[in-house]
Amino acid sequence: MELRQLEHFVAVAEDCHFTRAAKRLHIAQSGLSASIRSLERELGAPLFLRSTRQVRLTPEGQALLTEARKTLSASDAAKDAVAAVRGLLRGTLAIGSLQCLHAIHVPALLAGFLRSHPGLEVSLRHGGSGHLTDLVRSGHLDIAFVGRPRHAPEEVVLVALDNEPLVLACALDHRFASCDEVKPQDLAEERFVDFTSDWGTRDLADQVLAEAGVERRVALEASDVHSLLDLVSYGLGVALVPQSFTVKTDRVRFLPLAGDVPRWQTVAVAADPVGAAAAALLREIAAVRRPTPASCCS
Incomplete structure (x- = not known):
């Protein structure tokens, strides 16, 4: 098995198309097809399901894809290490x-x-x-x-x-806006604005509120910081955010959380x-x- 074959395999897997992959690799499609067939013979398993309309990975191909990427990444790292020694x-x-x-x-x-x-x-x-x-x-x-x-x-x-505390963000006229700090337990009846579920701050907010016994309701989701704070500023919900967000707007009140709360x-x-x-x-x-x-x- 050669690195070149793995490069060819990954390209076809990513493009799901032999012609596009060959063009990206700057090789003839016939050469690419021959390289993949040779790899399949060596492994004793089909890597792609081919039809006139599409190319899809087989279960064997799916298993190989992760390892092929790791191998190519390790190869690049080895080349980089040698270049780094030479100062390049x-x-x-x-x-x-x-x-x-x-x-x-x-x-x-x-x-x-x-x-x-x-x-x-x-x-x-x-x-x-x-x-x-x-x-x-x-x-x-x-x-x-x-x-x-x-x-x-x-x-x-x-x-x-780095690490920093979470703070509560609320509208300027919210009932908490005049407080010095807020206990997580006091947020039980609140409607929340938060990032989508893939964001780490949402995981931490879930953890903080779960430990406080609060089953929260996320009514609105945002995919960027400024949109989230805009939603909060209009009273559409409160949010738990990293303290560094406090410099981004003066239209939101930011309050410390009371107690020993995990940090972001x-x-x-x-x-x-x-x-x-x-x-x-x-x-x-x-x-x-x-x-x-x-x-x-x-």
Whole structure:
């Protein structure tokens, strides 16, 4: 089994089409088909279900896809490690991040990092913590900045970035707006605004309220910070959010939570083993540290 065959297999699996995959790989379709057939003979199993309309993975192909991505990722990491020893950081670095990250200012971080490593090609995508962690696990991302997962996959490593308390966000005319702090138990009758279920802050809010014996009702869901705070400002619900959100608007009242409440933790999730480019980025983070909260996603 050759790395080239695995590259061909992953391309067909992602495109679900031999012609498109061949075009992306810049090889003849006949050569791609021959490479896949050779791989199937070696493994003694069909990897794709082929028809005139579509190409789908077999169960054997599904099993191979995860391992093929890991193998290709490890191969890239080995090449990067050799290049790093020579002082040449090249190749690609795929990064994921929450939309608003208090721990680090991602644009400033990447600008400085790319100035130091101009031969590196960097890509960035936003998403929820669960989805981004899964993309690191499956080899689609090299590193992601997310909320700490409750159960981290074995295939990744976690590097702590920061932690901060949760606070209650409510409208300026809400009954809690004049309070100094709020007990989680007092939120039992409230209607909630929150992020979609893939966001780590929602998991933490669920945990905090469950420990307080509150069965909450999420009436409205948002996929970005400013939309969530807008909904809160109009009295459509309250929200539990990280303290760093307090710099984003003056149309919402933010209140501390009383008692010993779990804190919102952000981490870097990296593929295991950590590639040379991802390791260099983590060193850059350690050296730079974060800016003030007001400069984050404001």
